Amino acid sequence: MMHSGRNRSATQRDGMSQAAASDTxxxxxxxxxxxxxxxxxxVVGSMVGAGVFSLPGRFAEETGVAGALIAWAIAxxxxxxxAFVFQSLAVRRPDLDAGVxxxxxxxxxxxxxxxAAFGYWASTxxxxxxxxxxxxxxIGSIWPGLGDGDTALAVVLSSIGLWAFYWMIRRGVKxxxxxxxxxxxxKLVPIVIFVILALVYFRPSVFADNFGGADYAGSLFSQVRGxxxxxVFVFLGVEGASVYSRHAKRRSDVGRATVLGFLSVFAxxxxxxxxxxxIMPMAEIAELRQPSMAGVLEEAVGTWGRVxxxxxxxxxxxGAYLAWTLMAAEVLFVAAKDDDMPRFLRRANAVDVPVPxxxxxxxxxxxxxxxxxxxxxxxxxxxxxxSALSLIPYLLAAGFAVRIGAxxxxxxxxxxxxxxxFVVGVVATLYTAFLLYAAGLKFxxxxxxxxxxxxxxxxxxxxxxxxxxxSPGELVVLAVSVVGAVLGIVALAAGWxxx
Numbered sequence: 297m298m299h300s301g302r303n304r305s306a307t308q309r310d311g312m313s314q315a316a317a318s319d320t321x322x323x324x325x326x327x328x329x330x331x332x333x334x335x336x337x338x339v340v341g342s343m344v345g346a347g348v349f350s351l352p353g354r355f356a357e358e359t360g361v362a363g364a365l366i367a368w369a370i371a372x373x374x375x376x377x378x379a380f381v382f383q384s385l386a387v388r389r390p391d392l393d394a395g396v397x398x399x400x401x402x403x404x405x406x407x408x409x410x411x412a413a414f415g416y417w418a419s420t421x422x423x424x425x426x427x428x429x430x431x432x433x434x435i436g437s438i439w440p441g442l443g444d445g446d447t448a449l450a451v452v453l454s455s456i457g458l459w460a461f462y463w464m465i466r467r468g469v470k471x472x473x474x475x476x477x478x479x480x481x482x483k484l485v486p487i488v489i490f491v492i493l494a495l496v497y498f499r500p501s502v503f504a505d506n507f508g509g510a511d512y513a514g515s516l517f518s519q520v521r522g523x524x525x526x527x528v529f530v531f532l533g534v535e536g537a538s539v540y541s542r543h544a545k546r547r548s549d550v551g552r553a554t555v556l557g558f559l560s561v562f563a564x565x566x567x568x569x570x571x572x573x574x575i576m577p578m579a580e581i582a583e584l585r586q587p588s589m590a591g592v593l594e595e596a597v598g599t600w601g602r603v604x605x606x607x608x609x610x611x612x613x614x615g616a617y618l619a620w621t622l623m624a625a626e627v628l629f630v631a632a633k634d635d636d637m638p639r640f641l642r643r644a645n646a647v648d649v650p651v652p653x654x655x656x657x658x659x660x661x662x663x664x665x666x667x668x669x670x671x672x673x674x675x676x677x678x679x680x681x682x683s684a685l686s687l688i689p690y691l692l693a694a695g696f697a698v699r700i701g702a703x704x705x706x707x708x709x710x711x712x713x714x715x716x717x718f719v720v721g722v723v724a725t726l727y728t729a730f731l732l733y734a735a736g737l738k739f740x741x742x743x744x745x746x747x748x749x750x751x752x753x754x755x756x757x758x759x760x761x762x763x764x765x766x767s768p769g770e771l772v773v774l775a776v777s778v779v780g781a782v783l784g785i786v787a788l789a790a791g792w793x794x795x
Contacts, residue, residue: 384697411773437585
């Protein structure tokens with residue numbers, strides 16, 4: 297049962313010496329094993345975070361009920377296809393750990409695999425910033441010094457929380473995932489209660505007035521497009537079980553946890569959005585301070601509704617922050633084990649925590665947290681950038697599913713083609729490409745500003761191995777990323793795009 301493949305008695309006999317060496321020689325101790333419920337909790341815990349509490353306001357800014365229903369139908373279908381992609385790949389390629397990164401590498405080579413690893417990791421770090429911003433904004437409703445979560449005081453307090461989590465996670469994966477299971481259950485309670493109370497106080501006449509979205513300029517398509525990044529953000533984490541696949545007791549549990557977690561969360565997210573349109577006019581919902589869910593419930597039941605949701609939000613966000621930080625560190629760790637990141641990132645401590653990877657995760661989160669204090673809208677900027685950064689890794693994983701479904705491969709389980717997997721992969725690929733279009737040029741260029749300099753890590757890894765830095769094909773990818781980064785920097789400097 298141990299990851300190292302040695303028998304139990306041998307593992308017990310030299311376990312202490314192996315643990316002592318793990319921080320110095322790059323060898324990790326035996327991997328902690330997680331059951332189906334815990335993996336499902338990781339998926340749910342990853343997705344249910346800051347995004348759900350901002351959904352009413354985010355949707356009301358763009359569209360009415362009709363547009364929201366169409367948006368959720370598109371997002372639900374597309375993300376379900378991505379969930380099926382991760383489910384099938386976990387079974388068909390059980391040799392690949394860390395999900396998104398490993399699939400991109402297997403399908404499209406080491407450099408694009410590196411980009412997928414870095415992009416996914418960076419998206420989780422930026423996403424973690426939205427959590428701290430939203431917590432401080434929530435408390436800011438009673439403590440004005442915190443503003444909308446972007447004041448100097450808010451950044452200082454968020455930084456203290458960030459490093460407190462770093463020290464807690466260092467204590468061990470088992471302890472952190474145990475906390476995550478408890479928090480996952482606790483944070484679903486206020487969300488479910490919100491939906492129930494919203495149905496009790498639901499006003500059909502208000503819902504009817506909000507149905508067509510007549511107050512919004514542009515076509516229904518443009519309204520739906522405006523909601524797409526919000527739906528991507530709330531579904532980030534659907535690959536949570538896949539990312540943590542090396543810890544699964546049974547490989548088949550990875551796919552089951554992915555689909556179970558997605559279906560549960562999709563029902564909650566869609567319900568939160570739609571029932572809010574029956575409480576107050578959409579123009580008023582759009583003007584609510586984030587978290588907008590608190591303002592909607594306050595309209596329905598009074599002040600205690602805002603307090604209730606605010607407390608639930610803080611619990612929810614802290615739980616999601618824990619799950620995302622674990623996944624981010626795991627991606628860097630596995631990439632380093634596969635020689636696609638520098639060797640120092642493959643080290644783990646005696647309790648199976650990849651400390652250097654965890655430290656880098658916390659450092660990037662800290663940098664982005666400071667940077668967002670200069671943004672006009674820190675929360676929405678971080679949310680949209682998180683979504684945009686995650687799309688390239690998702691696109692590559694979906695493309696790999698298309699390749700596996702279309703041609704026989706002896707490395708896959710059964711070595712056969714699969715029409716179902718091919719169709720699922722094509723739909724997931726088209727959906728992800730549409731999301732890149734919906735994101736718009738601004739966030740694609742800002743993403744390149746992060747992607748291009750990250751190549752330094754790839755170069756470090758190649759030099760450690762004494763290998764050629766880039767193949768001809770990889771040089772093309774490098775050139776595209778550098779050009780994109782330069783255009784992004786010029787656009788920011790010239791004021792063509794802004795944070």
